[in-house]
Amino acid sequence: MSVIEKARNLTGDFLNFVNKGLSPYHVVQESKERLEKVGFTQLHEGQNWKLVPGGKYYLIRSNSTLLAFTVGKKFDANNTGFKIIGAHTDSPCLRLAPLSQATNQNFRQTCVCTYGGGLWHTWFDRDLVLAGRVVYKTAEGEFKTTLYNSERPILKIPNLAIHLTPQDERGKFAPNTETHLKPVLSSEVYEKLSNTVVSQDAVQNAPLKNNHYAGLLLDISKKTGIPVDNIIDLDLCFADSQPATVVGINEEFISSPRLDNLFSSWAALVALTKPEVNQEIENSSYINVICLFDHEECGSESFQGAGSTLLLQTIDRVFKLLSATQANVDVDSLHKTYINSFFVSADMAHSIHPNYPEKHKENHRIKINEGIGLKINHNQRYTTDSVSASLIKSVASKAQIPIQEFVVKNDSPCGSTIGPIVSPNTGIKACDIGAPQWGMHSIRETCGVVDSYYYVELMSAFFLHYETIAPTLLQC
Secondary structure, three states, X not given: OOHHHHHHHHHHHHHHHHHHOOOHHHHHHHHXXXXXXXXXXXXXXXXXXXXXXXXXXXXXXXXXXXXXXXXXXXXXXXXXXXXXXXXXXXOOEEEEEEEEEEEEOOEEEEEEEEEOOOOHXXXXXOEEEEEEEEEEEOOOOOEEEEEEEOOOOOEEOOOOOXXXXXXXXXXXXXXXXXXXXXXXXXXXXXXHHOOOOOOHHHHOOOOOOOOOOHHHHHHHHHXXXXXXXXXXXXXXXXXXXXXXXXXXXXXXXXXXXXXXXXXXXXXXHHHHHOXXXXXXXXXXXXXXXXXXXXXXXXXXXXXXXXXXXXXXXXXXXXXXXXXXXXXXOOOOHHHHHHHHOEEEXXXXXXXXXXXOHXXXXXXXXXXXXXXXXXXXXXOXXXXXXXXXXXXXXXXXXXXXXXXXXXXXXXXXXXXXXXXXXXXXXXXXXXXXXXXXXXXXXXXXXXXXXHHHHHHHHHHHHHHHHHHHHHHHHOOO
């Protein structure tokens, strides 16, 4: 099978993944289902763990962060390390405000909160769905969560006609995020004409009766099967209803919402579960890990973010449980393990834009479908240095994956990733990589079909070849 054929198969799988991943909660649910299909066992942080060499495990924190790992069958506490790929499940979006009811000029609207640094002008004139987490109480008094998806577009943020826009504003569309981003849910006049008015009395016993429009609460109740009186709270994200697809005369581009960073999350998940990677653990003493964190787009400093103790605690717990069954474990083996480990921070990168080439640094203009970006910033906005870059280049060489070195212009701000958060908090060497894309933080973003193959193969090669390269490099 050719590279193009492999890339097209992988792209189809990604489209399925991202179309289901309407919110971080849906991303984690889809990832969980995929892991369980290939034999992974769920662990719960509040319960005792039983781990064995050769085992495959995953855990979930707060429904929106997932960590999965496989243990080398030849695990040796005196000679081991963690091969980690990190990404994130969240993307910039609008979220339903806690008190969302709003009516203006006889139109029902919803109050929203902006999440992350979105290109908010791209949210206008899109048909929006609503999806996320619902917290409810069972008849027995237990608190549980479930997922909601409106399944059809139920909201829209209409643009202002050019004829009503002052001349000086036409060339610089800058909506006020408080007053101009309220989606329209329905019109009161139509409800009266069609006799579909839903009175708030219909949800008079619901805990959220004063928070949200009754029609919305009833739709959530209908779609989830949870009585409206049992719904305690909501975490809901607005999302583009248009499915991700391939575009271009040769169908060489992926047009999709949430590429940043579900493309990386998906690639890490695929790499961890590839048959050849799983076969490799039969002869390995190391542990393969993927961490799909929430809240990267707002700083990662949360219970389930990359700034939490989740990864550090998990590494410590896994090592202690596995080493407890072995004899003659050195006192400082855990400290050696951290130094032997490596963290790949996988987030998207900026491809050269053909309409704005001047925005990209000379000699560092990476391109879609020409390989994975190695992200470098000497002010430590990315973690890559000459040693970690050499490791990734060596891994890529073994898999024949092209690497492009990316640096932002000196007169341009540089974004950051979870790499500079995880690496200092754990003492684990790291680097930053990313697939090239256009339109980062737009409601619709674009990346390359061929890069789906390059991304998965590079991550797979990291799991497969790290142990043969690391000993000579990490001591530099």
